[in-house]
Amino acid sequence: MRRASLIPGVLILLWVILTRLLLVTPLVVPAPGDVLQQLLVILFTRQDTIWPDIGVSMVKVAAAFCIAALGGVLLGALMGANRRIYQTFFFPVDFLRSLPATAIFPIFMLALGIGFNSHIAYIAFPCLWINTINAMYGVLHGSAVRREIAAVCRASRWQTLVYVTLPDALPYVASGLRLSTSAALIMVIAAEMLMGSKAGLGRRIFDAHFTLAIPDMYAVIILVGIIGYVLNRLVLSAERRVVHWAGREY
């Protein structure tokens, strides 16, 4: 624990020294005290409260995550299980996942309007392909020996799919879901900055930047960092609990 807090401690110390000695202008790096005070203000007072923005952004993350999980895992599992579907969909999927979502956000806005729906589409887009690719490889890389055991036990195709192939794909699916959580957080901030938004964490950073409320900007950035970290830890611990066998099969 001591070692783990070494680097953050040094960085904060450096931050204090830089700002105290006025080596940087507070327009670029504000004093840590100001940022901390602003952080407490937006968290615990009515004035400029951040909670509605956290709510808006997290609802978008959750909705996009679920859509991408459902669609991606289904498409990926089908592609892994069926050669025809694989051959039909591999090229389009491979192309779309290589296409930066940011390049096509205007299309989402034209098609879905400004606001919630286009944000969801923009956030879900990369997450969908992450889940598709992972579920596909999960099904493709499942153990042939275990499928053979099912065959000798005279399992039907459906039983083999449900009892063997899909559980075998779960470690890959879980990795996909974890990666898509991180991606969703990146995308929601970008969506709210790029595509216009009444509220949200990205909007708050954008506004603070525009009005030169630099301590406020730093406070929100730090908060986004903390949210991202906590989200990752939560997903990771859920993953370890559900796919407890991942990486320890032999």
Place this chain on the structure above:
Amino acid sequence: MSEPRPVLHCRDVHKTFGGLGPGRLKVLDGISLTVRAGEIVGVFGPNGCGKTTLIRICAGLLSPDEGRVEVDGKDPHAAEIGYVPQNYRESLFPWLTNLENIAFPLKLRGVSEQERRRRVYALLSRFGIELPLDRYPYASSGGEQQKVAFLRAVVIEPRVILADECLAALDFQSRIEVQDQLLSFLRDIGTATLFVSHDPEEAAYMSDRVVVLTDKPTEIAREVQVGLPPLRQQAMKLSADMLSARQQIVSLMVGEVKR
């Protein structure tokens, strides 16, 4: 009393891999053998001679090019078969506990969870086997994983058990322990067993007779009878009957087998 009739019947099985191209490899060249109920037949042969191919054909996982395999007069796909593959560790389902692994074939047959549990406990107590049933395979020892794989194969009381070098990965101590448990187990349930081994001593110790295979293209060099009683003890590995069986197997191996 008449001899029990054969349960597993391989008739003139041929198998070639690699189609018609230059990579074409003739593996099995006319294998015929029978295993009767209650009988354990060992299969021994040089590396790469197609022991695993033979077992996989018997299990219905591969089709022979010529000849046929019958279990109880039926196609292997329609028969009750217990299969323990060579890499039994990988064959276990890591998302299921040891108990759920053993009960897996019962689950496929729609047996209720309570009944599955009851039958697994009954199986274990019948043979005095102790296993950490609620643990996962990856948290169990090699010997325990081996027993789980075997119990999963026999839980449905199959007509035929196909075991492919299933003890090869165990250390010496677990291996002789599992050998004896397995033997009394197989004698007790009275199924027909085909037992592949790459160790002549183990092949002889575990079997009533040992089918010795030649190098590719593989035929049966000879069947060696093991003149030991059905139930055995490790000390019998030093008996004259055992040594004679071993000697025959080894001399076949170094003699006509290596062509």
